[in-house]
Amino acid sequence: MPLRRGRLFIVALMALFTAGAAVSMRAATAVHMRSEYLDPIDVANAGAMLGAVLGAAFAGFAITLLLVSAVLAKIGFRNALLAAAALLIIGFAVVAGAGSLGISPYTGLWVGMLIQGLGWGMVETVINPLTSAIYAEDRVSRLSILHAWYPAGLVGGALMGLAVDGAGVPWRLELAVLAVLCLAFAALAWVENFPPVSASTDAPVTPGEMIKATIQSPTIFLWVILMMFTAAAEFAPGQWVDVALSQIVGMRGIWLLVYVSALMFVMRHFAGPMVRLLGNIGLLIVSAIFATIGLFALSVVDGPLGAILASTAWGFGVCFFWPTMLATVAERYPRSGTMVFGLMGAAGAACTWVVLPTLGRISDAAKLAAAGGDPAVVASAQGAELQQILAAAAEASFRSIAVIPLVLIFIFTAIKIADRMRQKS
Template sequence: MTAINRHRLFWLSVLALFTASMSASLRAAVASSLKAEWIDPIAPIAAGEMIGAALGSAFLGFSITVFVVSAFLDTIGIRRVLIGCGIAFLIGTTLIVGAGSMATGMTVYHLVWLGMLLSGIGWGFAEASINPLTARLYPEDTTHRLNVLHAWYPGGLIVGGLAGVFLASALPWQAIMALAYIPAIGVVLIASTTRFPAPPATAGSRAMKDMMLEVVRRPSFFIWFGAMFLTASSELAPGQWLDVALSNRVGMRGILLLVYVSALMFVFRHFAGRIAGRLSNPGLLWVSSLLAAIGLFMLSQAQSPASAILASTVWGLGVCAMWPTMLASVAERYPRGDAWALGLVGSAGALASFFVLPRLGEMFDQAKVELAGGPEAFTRLTGPALRAVEDAAASQSFARLAFVPLILLVVFGLIWLSDRRAGRRAEAVA
């Protein structure tokens, strides 16, 4: 019988996550062009909210999928889930790039929304499977391995973002979005030809009951659930909004800021597990929240490439370790929760972006109309006057986001203090 290739399984997990992040980066990179070509002509006043809702639908798909699949992962089988991941990205991408030739009017927007939803489902299939798989493959080094795995999420953002910028003059945005086909096909082929480990001996209805009891009997889990909602609001939603909101105001493509931040994440996540080992997970998350709050406020005030890069550096260093460190904390604190506990917090993170992105778009739309002097006045704006109004509206939307990580400072600060006191009591007893 062929032995389990732990190395191959880990890199398959990397490819699945890379596919999800490259797709997300491509969606962010083409969002402005998609909005201008298909949404602005049919709904100029609500275009910001609509593109925000379309981008957010991916997070809805992720949230539902990771919640359901995590509960039945071992029943379905990790191989099937990863194959489904690749197929969902293939179908979702096809709907996004082909909507204009398949329909007209608002139906085009609905197809785009559905395509992004399916892309989110593909991401959910990936996260629901690769996180518990990695935790099982490396039980002795979970925090470090999850951070290394999730370093490739920004890796995919870098590739997709650079493609969106440097191919924009040579290819239509639909062709750029279609690049997501390449890694998606790879996931399907490799998952189909790789041997996976057998489910744990406890898998089944009994295991599901144990996972649920672990969560229900330990209400502190819901603190982490709520914290994940806020950490994702600090990281994922602003990342999807950068290109739409900042490109005109700071004098450079916002997607390049996402690429730059992703590069910081890619490097830092290879070391975050070691830093958490010295500082503790709550300590690392507290420092991350402080930097994220400062960075988001700086982004709201940035008016030039230099100030935008500085603000992005602070924000990026703040958010880069949040997602994997949250997952590792839950895996270590609630081990019997297994895949379902990880799926629940991942679902919370995605739901945050689903709710926050349309809200960002709505705040942007409301601000631009108010600053212009009303809907009719806004529709008459053109050229520099239109850009000035939209730039001011974008600044307001980012400034309001800065309050989210401030709440996390209190949450992680209390957890950090509680853990330190518990550690001191344990040392005193010993």
């Protein structure tokens, strides 16, 4: 069967759409998981527990990327996509039955999220080198179009969660819909012919050569660290926005995620012109500036209009982070092959895994401080008192995460200056 790159790209888009829908599903159902499972366990520390549960998906994501990327050539694109679908479906099933597995519901949720993360990581392991392989002549633009379907999935999953809540049916129903999407992209992958994994770079190399090239290029690890920062600025607020803002800004926080994701879906289709205008590093500098403004603004909003304006700035800021970072390292370190994709993705996910529970602890501590140090007040607060407590928690959470893109502004600017000096010499 001939290689049909248009259909292969559709498979990649569907897989990433499904993974994105699963991410926003976690954000949309976080309030249900907290009230149904975590508040009864320990209301004073429910935020930290919820952060750990949500972060477990990013841990699984990081594990898969780190372990599978270097051996993807042995596994092959098709087998990896089939494994991704299976892991996602198993993870959905475990989360759906977290309260009836004979273990702590917290543990059940954590394990289910971890398995989902393994499947999500398998999707990410495949789609980036697959797109690089089939569109070697236009990688930045195609990677940005590909990653536009991640926010499209976020929109789909969030709207699904809102519809389920509005209909008054069990929140677990959307997990079944996501499982059907997994079966769909797996079925398409089963019948297509895939290129060799080695075609994903301009300098095809073996796994051993990838490892050697990576070790011999220590500056790669600077980009790995930077990926931690950019991913945390994008993913952590997206998972936290519904929990933190729903009772403060006069609307469900998940609507902000829908809006930002739709914005990202449109804007990522214009990454090519943006890169030609600003260059990769210039685009990263501009992105960091807007992300900083947006996150600081989200820490103080108290109404729908302010929340939308702040989200616009944050969304524009984080829109190009992930695809631009991947394209940049692929261009700078071609002999690191798929391993560099794995390192970057794993680093970003691992940092988010750490940041989410930290946000939970910051939120819990701010709530307790606003309640005068009395956990009973946190548990029983209502009306204006509750609003004050929640506002303090949101301010502390978003202000702490805003420091990350602020630091990135200076680092990316330094890289831009260093690149120009290198070109002149």
